[in-house]
Amino acid sequence: xxxxxxxxxxxxxxxxxxxxxxxxxxxxxxxxxxxxxxxxxxxxxxxxxxxxxxxxxxxxxxxxxxxxxxxxxxxxxxxxxxxxxxxxxxxxxxxxxxxxxxxxxxxxxxxxxxxxxxxxxxxxxxxxxxxxxxxxxxxxxxxxxxxxxxxxxxxxxxxxxxxxxxxxxxxxxxxxxxxxxxxxxxxxxxxxxxxxxxxxxxxxxxxxxxxxxxxxxxxxxxxxxxxxxxxxxxxxxxxxxxxxxxxxxxxxxxxxxxxxxxxxxxxxxxxxxxxxxxxx
Amino acid sequence: xxxxxxxxxxxxxxxxxxxxxxxxxxxxxxxxxxxxxxxxxxxxxxxxxxxxxxxxxxxxxxxxxxxxxxxxxxxxxxxxxxxxxxxxxxxxxxxxxxxxxxxxxxxxxxxxxxxxxxxxxxxxxxxxxxxxxxxxxxxxxxxxxxxxxxxxxxxxxxxxxxxxxxxxxxxxxxxxxxxxxxxxxxxxxxxxxxxxxxxxxxxxxxxxxxxxxxxxxxxxxxxxxxxxxxxxxxxxxxxxxxxxxxxxxxxxxxxxxxxxxxxxxxxxxxxxxxxxxxxx
Numbered sequence: 092x093x094x095x096x097x098x099x100x101x102x103x104x105x106x107x108x109x110x111x112x113x114x115x116x117x118x119x120x121x122x123x124x125x126x127x128x129x130x131x132x133x134x135x136x137x138x139x140x141x142x143x144x145x146x147x148x149x150x151x152x153x154x155x156x157x158x159x160x161x162x163x164x165x166x167x168x169x170x171x172x173x174x175x176x177x178x179x180x181x182x183x184x185x186x187x188x189x190x191x192x193x194x195x196x197x198x199x200x201x202x203x204x205x206x207x208x209x210x211x212x213x214x215x216x217x218x219x220x221x222x223x224x225x226x227x228x229x230x231x232x233x234x235x236x237x238x239x240x241x242x243x244x245x246x247x248x249x250x251x252x253x254x255x256x257x258x259x260x261x262x263x264x265x266x267x268x269x270x271x272x273x274x275x276x277x278x279x280x281x282x283x284x285x286x287x288x289x290x291x292x293x294x295x296x297x298x299x300x301x302x303x304x305x306x307x308x309x310x311x312x313x314x315x316x317x318x319x320x321x322x323x324x325x326x327x328x329x330x331x332x333x334x335x336x337x338x339x340x341x342x343x344x345x346x347x348x349x350x351x352x353x354x355x356x357x358x359x360x361x362x363x364x365x366x367x368x369x370x371x
Numbered sequence: 372x373x374x375x376x377x378x379x380x381x382x383x384x385x386x387x388x389x390x391x392x393x394x395x396x397x398x399x400x401x402x403x404x405x406x407x408x409x410x411x412x413x414x415x416x417x418x419x420x421x422x423x424x425x426x427x428x429x430x431x432x433x434x435x436x437x438x439x440x441x442x443x444x445x446x447x448x449x450x451x452x453x454x455x456x457x458x459x460x461x462x463x464x465x466x467x468x469x470x471x472x473x474x475x476x477x478x479x480x481x482x483x484x485x486x487x488x489x490x491x492x493x494x495x496x497x498x499x500x501x502x503x504x505x506x507x508x509x510x511x512x513x514x515x516x517x518x519x520x521x522x523x524x525x526x527x528x529x530x531x532x533x534x535x536x537x538x539x540x541x542x543x544x545x546x547x548x549x550x551x552x553x554x555x556x557x558x559x560x561x562x563x564x565x566x567x568x569x570x571x572x573x574x575x576x577x578x579x580x581x582x583x584x585x586x587x588x589x590x591x592x593x594x595x596x597x598x599x600x601x602x603x604x605x606x607x608x609x610x611x612x613x614x615x616x617x618x619x620x621x622x623x624x625x626x627x628x629x630x631x632x633x634x635x636x637x638x639x640x641x642x643x644x645x646x647x648x649x650x651x
Binding site: 095097100101102103104105106107108109129130131132148150151286312313315319320321347348349350351353354356357360361362363364 | 375380383386388411412431566592593600631633634640641642644
């Protein structure tokens with residue numbers, strides 16, 4: 092028997108992987124959770140039937156949500172990650188020796204537990220209980236509301252703006268993120284596909300400006316298992332404009348497979364159809 | 372009834388589009404040719420069951436195979452395109468007023484004819500019989516062999532290195548391309564997916580160096596309908612090194628949707644896993 096998993100986009104486009112076996116299928120209070128073992132992409136985590144991460148291409152997403160902002164900030168010590176229960180984002184953050192503390196705030200304990208069990212290379216710092224890492228299972232919206240001026244960097248590593256993550260795209264949430272950051276702090280979030288979701292991207296930009304951030308900039312790379320494979324992130328700050336402030340010369344000694352400083356800078360040079368839609 | 376077309380990669384990954392109807396199905400002496408009308412990507416041309424071009428994302432491929440080299444070269448007047456029978460590449464070249472003559476050498480007349488009939492926005496210059504365009508239906512390998520020192524730019528817009536295109540990836544062909552170019556000429560070819568086909572890319576690099584080209588550089592962008600959606604092209608020349616010679620200030624007045632000079636420069640800043648594999 093051939094087993095295939097297909098993620099559909101708008102019921103009109105499909106991306107499919109041939110599956111060796113289903114390793115986990117569960118229903119949490121928030122979403123359905125699957126782990127599949129696939130032929131080409133290794134272990135795959137899906138939430139509500141959508142690709143979240145895979146052994147083979149996770150390095151791209153996790154490096155690109157992390158290292159550009161870590162490289163841009165002068166001295167990132169205290170970091171908050173909302174979502175990201177698979178552990179890939181905190182794994183990359185903890186490669187930076189300047190880090191003092193990382194808080195991971197994930198609403199769904201099942202994501203954390205299945206990642207530790209089935210995706211050990213991604214969840215390595217969760218498994219190892221890195222002493223710089225504090226894991227908080229709970230509502231990121233509430234956590235951010237209760238934090239004032241304490242983080243250098245706040246990363247929203249969320250699912251799409253449907254289901255449990257919808258509140259993570261609102262002006263009110265962004266305002267609270269701004270208050271949770273120090274004055275020179277930087278906000279980063281995954282911001283969907285410029286090829287399919289340009290209207291979501293435009294509303295993220297508006298909402299971040301409405302929340303009072305001075306600089307709001309998008310960057311992109313490609314993730315083979317995400318819709319259209321072109322993916323974007325947004326960076327917002329009152330101090331740093333990544334387009335002008337990305338350091339020309341600064342040490343970067345971390346072992347990566349995708350990111351290096353010059354690539355980080357180039358990732359802000361957006362395809363014209365994307366750039367035009369979000370220009371001030 | 373739901374009709375879907377799926378392209379598989381290695382029988383283990385699939386990319387599928389929901390189809391409204393099949394507009395054309397034919398068998399040429401070289402390959403099977405289909406034109407499908409799809410819900411999300413408009414008209415789609417496939418050869419031997421593989422995506423060649425679609426209404427929705429063709430601009431990325433055709434702009435990126437054309438404008439970086441046209442921008443890099445000081446005065447590109449005489450251009451040869453091998454393959455590219457859909458007409459998208461010559462359409463982009465002919466936007467440059469400096470062009471004196473473009474020869475399109477396509478082996479398969481069926482590709483030209485179905486593109487003119489079903490993909491008129493892509494094949495527009497073929498339909499309009501642009502007086503600067505000369506269409507030659509025949510073997511590109513032979514055409515290149517018979518040309519000596521007459522082209523400023525030679526673009527290989529081919530299918531994958533299987534089937535009719537296999538000879539377009541050999542040292543001997545590359546040597547003949549070099550001889551067909553003027554001394555300051557530039558060679559460009561599509562060069563497959565760095566995510567899946569890094570060994571093909573490495574052999575393209577070796578073969579181009581073996582053919583005597585001084586500078587061999589790869590660049591990339593993303594094409595949603597191609598395998599892994601990350602796609603690369605190679606540029607080879609004795610005069611131009613795109614990494615150092617890409618003009619900082621030069622007019623570019625052509626209407627595009629993807630390319631602009633800064634993006635062209637950034638497209639040579641390769642993801643680390645790709646860069647490492649092809650470094651000298």
